Amino acid sequence: MTSLALSPACCGPGAAALDLAETPTLASGPAVDPAAFVRRETDGICRLDLMAENIHCADCIRKIERALRAFPAVTMARVNLSGRRIGVAWRDGKVEPMRLVEAVTRLGYPVAPFDPALLDERTKAADRELLRCLAVAGFAAGNVMLLSVSVWSGGSDMDAATRDLFHWLSALIAMPAVAYAGRPFFRSAVAALKVRSVNMDVPISLGVILAASASLMETMHGGLHVYFDASVTLLFFLLCGRYLDRQARAKARSAAEHLLALTAVAATVIEPDGRRRALPVAELKPGMILAMAAGDRIAADGLVASGSSDVDNSLLTGESLPVAVAPGASVHAGALNLSAPLEVTVTAAGENTFLAGIARLMALAEQGRARYVRIADRAARLYAPVVHILAASTFLGWLLFSRAGFHGALMAAVAVLIITCPCALALAVPVVQVVASGLLLRRGILVKSADALERLAQADSIVFDKTGTLTEGTPRLVDGGAIPGDCLRRAAALAEASRHPLAQALAASFQGPRPKAMDVVETPGAGLSGIVEGRRLSLGSRAFCGVADRSADDDRMEIWLSEDGSAPRRFVFADRPRADSRATIDTLKRRGYRISLLSGDREAVAARIAGELGIEDWRAGCLPADKVAVIESMTAEGRKVLMVGDGLNDAPALAAGFVSMSPATATAVSQTAADLLFQGRLLAPVAHALAVARGTERLVRQNFALAIIYNLGAVPIAIAGLATPLIAAAAMSSSSLLVTLNALRLKRLGA
Secondary structure, X not given: OOEOOOOOOOOOOOXXXXXXXXXXXXXXXXXXXXXXXXXXXXXXXXXXXXEOOOOOOHHHHHHHHHHHHOOOOEXXXXXXXXXXXXXXXXXXXXXXXXXXXXXXXXXXXXXXEOOHHHHHHHXXXXXXXXXXXXXXXXXXXXXXXXXXXXXXXXXXXXXXXHHHHHHHHHHHHHHXXXXXXXXXXXXXXXXXXXXXXXXXXXXXXXXXXXXXXXXHHHHHOOOOOOOHHHHHHHHHHHHHHHHHHHHHHHOOOOHHHHHHHHOOXXXXXXXXXXXXXXXXXXXXXXOOEEEEOOOOEOOOEEEEEEOOEEEEOHHHHOOOOOEEEOOOOEEOOOOEEOOOOEEEEEEEOHHHOHHHHHHHHHHHHHHHHHOOOOHHHHHHHHHHHHHHHHHHHHHHHHHHHOOOHHHHHHHHHHHHHHHOOOHHHHHHHHHHHHHHHHHHHHOOEEEOOOXXXXXXXXXXXXEEOHHHHHEOOOOEEOOHHHOOHHHHHHHHXXXXXXXXXXXXXXXXXXXXXXXXXXEEEEEOOOEEEEEEOOEEEEEEOOOOOOOOOOOOOOOOEEEEEEEOOOOOEEEEEEOOEOOOHHHHHHHHHHOOOEEEEEOOOOHHHHHHHHHHHOOOEEEOOOOHHHHHHHHHHHHHOOOOEEEEOOOHHHHHHHHHOOEEEEEOOOOHHHHHHOOEEEOOOOOHHHHHHHHXXXXXXXXXXXXXXXXXXXXXHHHHHHHOOOOOHHHHHHHHHHHHHHHHHHHHHHHHHHO
16 A cells, blocks of 8 residues: 655554555655545545544544645545544545645644555554563563662662662663663654644653663762663553553444445346346446345345345344335345345445445544543643643752752752653553453443543433344244144244244244144245145235234234134234343433433334333334434434444444444444443343443542642652652652552442
């Protein structure tokens, strides 16, 4: 992939630039033209998609979008945080693509044409480097600490030669370790300074470098105290938090990418002369006729030209019951053809399909949620400048108004940097998140997004999907006990021959031995017939079984059985609520949450489930765009929505919600879009996750308060020269330990 980068840069904690130096750069010369990656559309709009791995926070998004929107010709500039994607659109001929690329690279964001595979590869490489740095820092910290303990325990009895030897050994271990393990912080700090900005890594880098340099100076002059252990131990703890934070962020990649798994790779096209040939889905055009066998996933939107079948739209609409289609009926890409061959005339393909529309909805919704600013990001904006000013003022004050000289002033400034080093502040969020994530994992809840718990704690409204979320997601026979055993046995034997969900549920309802069905014929969209135990049976819809009585027409899921010599029998099915759905809903109401239900199912079915669970606010027949619209309207009212859903049709709504959860049985797309996943057949994990999230928020705020109180007490001592760098390192480590111990109190919620 060709780079568009000017130079590597990063803007914040954990950022790592894409290593694209092996390829020619657009911004450095005429070798490559960004126009080669521009998409020109029929409405006169040009589009360019770029990627930059070092986009990490809301401030990055604001800077990039502001720079691109400064061009009058730009009609759209959008940055997606989870996908590290920069999308820009402009009026054709009004601005050169190179100018847009340069506007972004000048901010310190190297970019390349959007390529998820390349982005993933570079991200994994950065993670491996971070893990190597963590290993080096851990090795150095352990060994330097052993040498330091020996010096401390020897005290005044240790002769100078032995002490100097131990100091030099510590230097030989610590200095290379600091140079190698500190690279993630040093690169981030340098890149921030290059664009005239500061971040949390600037004071961290200064503290580590000055502590190591001062220690080396003390060693060269035979000093009594060195601080190598402070440098490498600080690096080790900060790298631990950074690695865990990056791993959490990696799980929040754009869910829209997983939609590719739901589309066919190729389709069978019927030529005008009747010949058939395989064609990649990307080459399908409106007007082509596709041959879709039973079991195939439909490759494009279209109209059924010939054939009748049942189509499973559950991934697209959430409707739990397959839809019978016949010539003239509409079908959508991503739907599953269940029971018979179809010929489909393509009306929309590629990015114009209903499935592609869901992907676009998700991208737009993720963008809205990506603007959320984490507590640590907000704190970093104020913390770094204050620390720099304090350290510089201390150095100048001691240099100008004391007799300590340059060395004494430098030691006082180093002590201020170390004692104020944001270790406790940097650990305030990650350490609580690690404890909370472990606590939730033991309850079968997986936290996927780095800031999910912070957002979950602020949720005040909960929107549930119905099928597979509030309910078990599979139809079950509800009146089997009222049906004679021999009748149920024969019906189950015939139902085994069908892939229809209701037929499969009927077959599963009879557990004993069953006879074999003979001469089975299935009529797509209607039912099937055959001979069982010498009797001719018909199993399917009312019309197929010849039922004229409409008294039982209550819009419930049903199958009718007609057999020789007996009146037709009705089998009623229901998707039953999870066993604790009502209790969980009642608990959430008592806690003050506003509960809503959005379902793609029929109105009568949604009304019945809402009534059983005590949900007053519900809507049926919702398409993906409808669910997103409802959530956006709730957001506009100032509500923070937790969306809980499981189907592909829920994925855009999951991305649109302030925070989201999915059951582990959800589709891959929904699992990726969700911030949290919960396992098991119960709904209680939703309530438990909310309780843990609120507890997490309290502890995070307490940790920030502890860090601030520590600094308010320790900084004056360091400025006054009453704390050597060694004492400062011990105090800094103590504050980190205090933050960690406070975070462990969260475990009481899991008792």
